[in-house]
Each structure stands twice: as C-alpha cells, then as structure tokens.
Amino acid sequence: MASAVPERVRWAVERLAPRVGERVLDIGSGTGVSVELLVDLLGDADAAVPGHPAVVAIDRSAKAVDRIRKRVPQAVAAGVVDLSVCDVAGLDPAVGPLDAAVAVNVNVFWTSDAAPELAALARVLAPGGRLLIAYGDSPAPGMDRRHLDQVEASVGGSSWFDVRHRLDDDHGSAVVAVRTARPPS
Numbered sequence: 001m002a003s004a005v006p007e008r009v010r011w012a013v014e015r016l017a018p019r020v021g022e023r024v025l026d027i028g029s030g031t032g033v034s035v036e037l038l039v040d041l042l043g044d045a046d047a048a049v050p051g052h053p054a055v056v057a058i059d060r061s062a063k064a065v066d067r068i069r070k071r072v073p074q075a076v077a078a079g080v081v082d083l084s085v086c087d088v089a090g091l092d093p094a095v096g097p098l099d100a101a102v103a104v105n106v107n108v109f110w111t112s113d114a115a116p117e118l119a120a121l122a123r124v125l126a127p128g129g130r131l132l133i134a135y136g137d138s139p140a141p142g143m144d145r146r147h148l149d150q151v152e153a154s155v156g157g158s159s160w161f162d163v164r165h166r167l168d169d170d171h172g173s174a175v176v177a178v179r180t181a182r183p184p185s
Contacts, residue, residue, distance in 0.1 A: 005033045008172040009104055012134040013037045015167055015174060016102045022054070025095070025124065027088055027103035029057040032068035034104060039075045053082040056095045060087040089116035096124035104134045104172075110150040115158065122160035125179040131161060134174035151175045 013034055018024050020043050026034050035057045042054040055075070059065050062085045068076075075081040082095065088108060101121060103109065108117055121131060133155070135147045148166060152175050156163040161177040 005037065008134065008136065009034050010037065011169060011172045012102055012104045012132060012174060013041070015134070015169075015176070016100055016130060016132045018042055018100055022099035023052065023097075024055055025091075025098045025101035025121075026055060026057040027101060028106040029059045029068050029083075030061075030064050032057070032064075032071035034102065035068050035075075035081060036072055038102075039072055039080060042080075053079055055081045056084070056098065057081060058084045058086050058088070058091060060085065087117075088114075089120050091120040091124055093120075093123040097126035098124050098129060099126060100130040100132070101125060102132045102134070105136070106133070109133050109154060110135070110147040112154075113157070114151075114154045118155065118158045118160055122158075122179060127179055127181040129179040131155070131177045131179065132174050133177075134167075134172045136172050148173050148175055 018038060018041050022042060024038050026038060029035050035055055038055045057068055065083050065085050068083055072081055076083060108114055133151050152163055152166065155161050155175055155177045160180055162180055163175060163177045165176050167174045167176065
C-alpha cells in the first residue's frame with residue numbers, strides 16, 4: 001500500500017491525526033487511498049455499532065465511490081466505512097456527529113466562498129471537531145498559496161469554524177480549523 005499512497009494524502013491524514021474511536025469524514029475520496037489510511041489508523045473498534053462507521057467517505061463521482069468500494073471491500077461490508085455519492089453541500093446531517101473531516105485538493109473550498117459546504121460540515125461535525133483542507137504536493141508555492149488564502153478567508157469568515165493555523169510542509173499545505181460551539185445560523 002505504501003507506494004500507492006501519494007505523499008500529500010499521507011501527509012494530510014497524518015496532520016489530521018485521527019485517533020481510534022473517532023469518526024472521520026473523508027471529502028472527495030477519489031481513489032480511496034485516504035479512506036484506506038484512515039481505516040488503518042482508526043481500526044474497526046466502532047464497526048459493531050450499526051450506523052456509526054469510523055469513516056464516512058463522500059465523492060460526487062459514482063465511479064470514484066465504486067473504486068473506493070473495491071479498494072476497501074471488507075471495511076465497507078463490516079460497516080467500518082460508509083460510502084456516499086454526493087457533494088459536500090448535499091451531505092446528510094444524519095451521518096454526524098463526526099469528530100474530524102479531511103479534504104485533499106477539493107476545489108470547492110477555493111473556487112467559491114464555500115458557504116453551503118461549510119454549513120453542511122457544521123451540521124455533521126461535533127463542536128470541537130477538526131477540519132483539515134489540504135492542497136498541492138509541496139509547500140504552498142504560487143497557486144497553492146492563493147488556494148489557501150481563499151480557503152482561509154472562506155473558513156475564517158464562517159461563524160461555524162475557527163481557523164487554528166496554516167501548515168506548509170514538504171508534501172502539502174493546509175488550513176486547519178475547529179468547529180465552534182456556536183450553532184449554525
């Protein structure tokens with residue numbers, strides 16, 4: 001598995017620092033490598049609780065969701081992973097509460113103000129829940145830095161999240177925020 005995982009994905013999941021027993025949303029899961037990493041880190045401790053998978057993975061592409069299903073079939077069958085074809089704004093609030101969410105190279109956060117997406121995330125993340133939005137495969141040169149500027153402005157401008165910090169590292173750049181206790185308006 002190690003050679004098939006892009007370093008930026010590994011980097012983002014490691015920076016999110018999911019812990020056994022937590023429930024994590026993987027946004028724009030694509031090939032499913034991040035889902036596989038999350039399953040490895042979170043284990044199957046919560047698999048026995050129906051309706052409370054350790055990983056909730058969403059992608060707006062049915063083909064991507066199919067790829068994920070094929071990548072982690074045992075975890076899906078055991079209820080450790082829940083898969084949905086949807087965009088972030090269409091996220092079902094019933095999947096919550098979740099402890100953390102990660103998005104790697106998901107363009108909606110920098111191509112718009114992402115207000116509908118952030119509102120949907122606020123409905124599924126528990127207060128104190130972590131949100132990590134990452135871009136690129138190197139420290140924020142040029143385009144990545146502009147992406148992060150827009151992400152930071154969008155997330156920081158919402159009443160649901162407090163931006164804690166930005167990360168620039170060898171394998172990616174990210175904005176890390178925490179879900180506030182303020183109710184979504």
